[in-house]
Amino acid sequence: MGGFDGKRVLVVGGSSGMGEATAKLAAGAGAKVTIASRDHDRLAAAAKRVGHGVEPAILDATSDASVAKFFADRAVWDHVVISAGAGGRGSIKELDIAAAQAAMDGKFWASFRVAKAATIAEDGSLTFVSGGLSQRPAAGASVIAAINGALERMSIGLALELAPVRVNTVSPGPVDTPMWDRYGPDQKKKFLDGAASRVPLKRVAQPEEIAEIVLFFMTNRFVTGTVVPLDGGSSRA
Numbered sequence: 001m002g003g004f005d006g007k008r009v010l011v012v013g014g015s016s017g018m019g020e021a022t023a024k025l026a027a028g029a030g031a032k033v034t035i036a037s038r039d040h041d042r043l044a045a046a047a048k049r050v051g052h053g054v055e056p057a058i059l060d061a062t063s064d065a066s067v068a069k070f071f072a073d074r075a076v077w078d079h080v081v082i083s084a085g086a087g088g089r090g091s092i093k094e095l096d097i098a099a100a101q102a103a104m105d106g107k108f109w110a111s112f113r114v115a116k117a118a119t120i121a122e123d124g125s126l127t128f129v130s131g132g133l134s135q136r137p138a139a140g141a142s143v144i145a146a147i148n149g150a151l152e153r154m155s156i157g158l159a160l161e162l163a164p165v166r167v168n169t170v171s172p173g174p175v176d177t178p179m180w181d182r183y184g185p186d187q188k189k190k191f192l193d194g195a196a197s198r199v200p201l202k203r204v205a206q207p208e209e210i211a212e213i214v215l216f217f218m219t220n221r222f223v224t225g226t227v228v229p230l231d232g233g234s235s236r237a
């Protein structure tokens with residue numbers, strides 16, 4: 001893929017899953033990539049897997065101070081991707097308000113903080129990762145649906161506000177990433193198999209497939225204000 005030589009790419013959430021796959025694809029295409037997240041060891045391991053001289057950096061997108069520190073040098077990024085976030089699953093009766101607010105902070109406000117602080121080149125791009133629950137909310141996931149819906153709406157507004165910087169969102173269906181490792185291997189497999197059975201293509205996505213659309217957002221100079229469902233047809237079923 002052309003157009004990446006010397007380009008500076010920041011992937012917040014780049015130490016795992018879709019962020020890591022995006023970092024790998026961009027770095028392999030010649031970009032100078034920084035992966036940022038909270039945990040030093042996870043970053044170091046991811047930097048090794050990604051290779052290509054990718055730079056790890058500590059950044060907690062839930063912390064105003066951490067975000068301010070990271071962006072204090074006012075470096076100009078060509079492309080910024082935010083794929084951080086987790087939590088928020090549970091019914092309204094089970095989920096306490098603090099946990100729901102933490103999930104909102106960890107994804108919606110985390111994305112807001114990074115988008116506000118980052119300086120992006122005029123011909124550059126900003127990409128968010130939402131999630132298919134925004135289009136098809138499910139019982140037990142209404143908070144996640146709300147977070148992803150809010151993120152998608154914000155990204156469209158930002159596309160108008162930040163132009164000529166291009167702003168887009170990929171809205172994935174289920175993806176096989178370490179996000180599900182917390183369930184343990186057996187439960188993870190059961191969960192992903194169950195999710196796959198509800199996808200028209202009868203499988204879940206691989207993180208590399210999400211990375212491909214993120215790189216398209218970076219390189220296509222006319223794409224902005226879009227929310228692309230990459231969900232094997234789930235949002236159309």
Ligand SMILES: NC(=O)c1ccc[n+]([C@@H]2O[C@H](COP(=O)([O-])OP(=O)(O)OC[C@H]3O[C@@H](n4cnc5c(N)ncnc54)[C@H](OP(=O)(O)O)[C@@H]3O)[C@@H](O)[C@H]2O)c1
Binds near residue numbers: 176
């Ligand atoms: N996997 C799916 O099936 C799926 C489907 C639809 C949407 N999504 C969404 O897609 C996004 C990426 O998911 P994924 O599956 O790639 O997850 P993942 O493998 O768990 O990776 C998440 C990344 O975000 C980082 N992160 C989390 N909180 C952060 C914070 N406060 N500041 C900076 N970095 C932070 C994590 O590192 P540290 O924890 O070490 O900081 C990690 O690098 C998430 O928002 C998720 O909700 C996932």
